[in-house]
Amino acid sequence: MALKAALLICSLGSSAHLSFAGSLRGTVNTDARQQQPGRKLPPQSLPVPAYEKIFPGLMVVENFEKGAEGWVAECADVAEWVQVGQPGVPPPRTPGTKGMYRFTGANQPLCSSLNFVVPGANFQPGEAYHLAAWVYLPQYDCTDEITSLKCPYLKYQADGIEDGAGTLLTRIPNRWNAMSGTVVSQGGDLTILIKQLPMGTTVYIDDVWLTNCSLDNFRAYSLPKIADLRKRDVALQIGPGIAGQATITMTRHEYPFGATLASPDLDNVAGLADLFLQHFNAITDEYEQKWPQTEPQQGQFAWDGGDAIYDFAVQNDLGMRGHDIFAEGGGPDWLANLPADGSANSVQAAIWQRLNDYIERYDKHVINYDVVNEITHFNKMITLLPCKPNGEGCMCQYKPACAGMALAINTPWWTWAWAATKHVLTLRGSGNKGLYQNDYCTASFCGAPNGISNMVRLQPIVGNTGYGNQLHQGLAKGTCGFDLHMRIDESTRATPGTDWWFTEFDINDPDVLLRADGYEMGYLAGFSHPKNMGITLWGWAKETVAFDQDARPYTSLLDSLDTLQFNPAGDRVLGDDGLLQSTFKSTYTQAIPATGGTMLMNLFKGDYQVALGGCTANFKVLSDLPLQAGNLKWTCPAGAPAAATARVAKIVEPTVPVKKVMPVPPPRPDYVPYVPPPPTSGSQGTNSGGDPYDPYAAPADPYAPPADPYAAPADPYAPPADPYAPPADPYAPPPPQ
Numbered sequence: 001m002a003l004k005a006a007l008l009i010c011s012l013g014s015s016a017h018l019s020f021a022g023s024l025r026g027t028v029n030t031d032a033r034q035q036q037p038g039r040k041l042p043p044q045s046l047p048v049p050a051y052e053k054i055f056p057g058l059m060v061v062e063n064f065e066k067g068a069e070g071w072v073a074e075c076a077d078v079a080e081w082v083q084v085g086q087p088g089v090p091p092p093r094t095p096g097t098k099g100m101y102r103f104t105g106a107n108q109p110l111c112s113s114l115n116f117v118v119p120g121a122n123f124q125p126g127e128a129y130h131l132a133a134w135v136y137l138p139q140y141d142c143t144d145e146i147t148s149l150k151c152p153y154l155k156y157q158a159d160g161i162e163d164g165a166g167t168l169l170t171r172i173p174n175r176w177n178a179m180s181g182t183v184v185s186q187g188g189d190l191t192i193l194i195k196q197l198p199m200g201t202t203v204y205i206d207d208v209w210l211t212n213c214s215l216d217n218f219r220a221y222s223l224p225k226i227a228d229l230r231k232r233d234v235a236l237q238i239g240p241g242i243a244g245q246a247t248i249t250m251t252r253h254e255y256p257f258g259a260t261l262a263s264p265d266l267d268n269v270a271g272l273a274d275l276f277l278q279h280f281n282a283i284t285d286e287y288e289q290k291w292p293q294t295e296p297q298q299g300q301f302a303w304d305g306g307d308a309i310y311d312f313a314v315q316n317d318l319g320m321r322g323h324d325i326f327a328e329g330g331g332p333d334w335l336a337n338l339p340a341d342g343s344a345n346s347v348q349a350a351i352w353q354r355l356n357d358y359i360e361r362y363d364k365h366v367i368n369y370d371v372v373n374e375i376t377h378f379n380k381m382i383t384l385l386p387c388k389p390n391g392e393g394c395m396c397q398y399k400p401a402c403a404g405m406a407l408a409i410n411t412p413w414w415t416w417a418w419a420a421t422k423h424v425l426t427l428r429g430s431g432n433k434g435l436y437q438n439d440y441c442t443a444s445f446c447g448a449p450n451g452i453s454n455m456v457r458l459q460p461i462v463g464n465t466g467y468g469n470q471l472h473q474g475l476a477k478g479t480c481g482f483d484l485h486m487r488i489d490e491s492t493r494a495t496p497g498t499d500w501w502f503t504e505f506d507i508n509d510p511d512v513l514l515r516a517d518g519y520e521m522g523y524l525a526g527f528s529h530p531k532n533m534g535i536t537l538w539g540w541a542k543e544t545v546a547f548d549q550d551a552r553p554y555t556s557l558l559d560s561l562d563t564l565q566f567n568p569a570g571d572r573v574l575g576d577d578g579l580l581q582s583t584f585k586s587t588y589t590q591a592i593p594a595t596g597g598t599m600l601m602n603l604f605k606g607d608y609q610v611a612l613g614g615c616t617a618n619f620k621v622l623s624d625l626p627l628q629a630g631n632l633k634w635t636c637p638a639g640a641p642a643a644a645t646a647r648v649a650k651i652v653e654p655t656v657p658v659k660k661v662m663p664v665p666p667p668r669p670d671y672v673p674y675v676p677p678p679p680t681s682g683s684q685g686t687n688s689g690g691d692p693y694d695p696y697a698a699p700a701d702p703y704a705p706p707a708d709p710y711a712a713p714a715d716p717y718a719p720p721a722d723p724y725a726p727p728a729d730p731y732a733p734p735p736p737q
Contacts, residue, residue, distance in 0.1 A: 133207065236601065245591055248609075510554045584663065
């Protein structure tokens with residue numbers, strides 16, 4: 001529904017926020033700068049998803065077709081509705097668009113934004129909503145920088161509290177770019193804010209909408225997609241034999257549903273390995289295969305922990321993600337003591353050796369690699385490799401590291417990392433494996449400079465084939481399936497040939513029932529999108545994750561490692577009626593007469609067993625392969641009659657349509673608000689300070705002085721804090737004065 005109010009466009013000095021209210025009136029800025037006729041822009045060459053037609057519950061806030069009524073512009077030199085076809089106006093995002101909003105920010109800091117108040121009557125209190133908007137960006141700092149502090153982003157105000165909503169998904173100049181995020185209604189009016197529009201630069205804005213993102217709404221959207229994408233019609237022809245009941249049971253998913261483990265728990269927690277194998281078909285080592293752990297001192301290796309995870313994967317035919325070869329925030333400390341001169345004992349030589357050591361040791365059972373972990377947040381490796389135009393300090397200064405790769409001597413570190421990994425894998429015959437960027441703050445608001453657009457901006461430079469979305473989420477209602485789908489759509493559309501993986505998924509919510517909803521939302525989003533290639537749980541068994549996860553105490557699906565009993569969130573994901581054991585699994589039963597019969601089935605893709613007359617046989621239903629050829633091989637108990645052991649059965653393509661069987665969502669118990677116990681000493685961990693959904697974040701000080709609007713901004717090129725530095729010694733003597 002379109003929401004109408006009066007248009008207010010004004011310049012208000014250094015005022016940072018202005019919301020629309022019914023009694024507020026202003027004047028249109030008649031001193032707007034004249035727009036020069038712009039060059040004719042080419043139409044978009046990529047197809048545009050028609051989100052407006054596929055998202056249920058869509059509420060159009062204002063698509064600027066009627067003059068952008070109700071929007072408040074702050075500190076604008078130009079703020080006006082323009083028609084398609086006027087000089088300088090870009091092609092519309094979708095066919096049939098009549099107009100859009102043109103905005104040129106005044107040259108004043110902390111001011112350029114658009115606001116719109118949505119009346120509370122439009123919302124369900126406590127519900128999450130997907131907020132999206134489109135902005136046509138010129139070429140400026142936002143589009144040129146790898147990680148930029150100068151890009152537009154989304155925020156919202158509810159009950160007087162302002163919170164982050166979303167960031168740009170791409171930052172491509174002279175093209176429409178989506179902003180996407182999640183807002184949570186508190187029952188009252190909700191103010192949408194499009195923030196940090198560029199000063200002195202013209203952008204165009206169109207198509208702003210909110211979509212109810214309740215779990216029920218997203219179930220209705222995603223379950224039919226899952227049925228179309230992840231299931232396949234199958235006919236099992238069974239020849240004459242003894243009459244009986246044939247039962248089809250799924251024994252393994254084709255889709256990678258994985259989780260992380262640490263090696264000490266495999267040895268010390270009774271029953272954990274069996275529990276893991278019951279539910280997961282893929283594994284990721286949490287931290288024991290990382291370089292600082294495998295080579296704590298130069299030339300002194302400690303592979304035992306990483307090898308234990310790898311051996312467990314091999315013994316149980318689990319696909320293992322290679323996590324990770326390198327990490328921008330976590331190379332071993334001794335690396336900093338080496339010269340970057342390309343010698344045999346240089347930083348470059350150590351990096352080249354690490355790449356070969358890891359691949360040689362683990363490649364046989366690795367399904368894809370995180371080549372450089374958290375590349376958009378840290379810069380340790382770049383600091384160690386001060387690559388110069390003449391090649392000094394570059395990887396190719398160490399000649400063995402670039403032999404046979406046709407790389408320039410001054411190839412940057414990031415580009416080298418992916419090119420060298422692909423080269424080494426190709427020499428081994430493994431060159432088609434996915435090579436990922438893996439990063440956090442890609443699916444939630446962590447501040448304006450963070451987001452998936454940084455990874456998209458890097459992709460043409462580094463050549464990754466996929467995006468590892470760590471998906472460490474805060475409170476459950478900050479996770480919206482529509483938002484996740486738009487992030488996957490836009491990032492992969494901007495970088496053709498790429499895909500996604502939910503690599504480190506967990507929900508940090510003290511309310512265990514809401515936690516269950518958050519986990520289900522993430523699984524539905526990942527499993528229902530054709531470009532998301534797998535889902536890996538991270539903090540699913542809280543005690544199994546490393547020390548750096550202590551600030552996320554409410555992610556577990558288990559009551560404890562002592563009992564291995566599921567809490568309500570665990571029941572939703574892993575329980576007998578949960579997602580992995582019921583909703584995403586197929587079973588089928590049919591009476592087969594002595595004359596034989598055909599079972600027509602719509603099955604999830606994976607491995608199956610058929611049981612009939614005391615005998616069993618196995619078959620596979622896979623995505624891209626023909627159905628299993630030849631007769632099934634029965635396994636029967638000793639003394640079974642020949643009519644059972646010799647029975648002919650085979651899998652064939654159906655010749656008639658098969659009734660589609662929709663997945664049945666897991667049960668949701670009646671919601672009872674959860675009251676968390678007070679945190680005990682050491683259980684809460686440290687507040688990250690950057691998580692907008694952190695339930696234990698300290699409240700703002702109402703008596704604190706306002707921020708200085710003229711203070712110098714933080715240096716965007718300052719090196720980040722070392723996440724692996726030891727904590728300060730609380731008993732250390734104070735420094736001398």
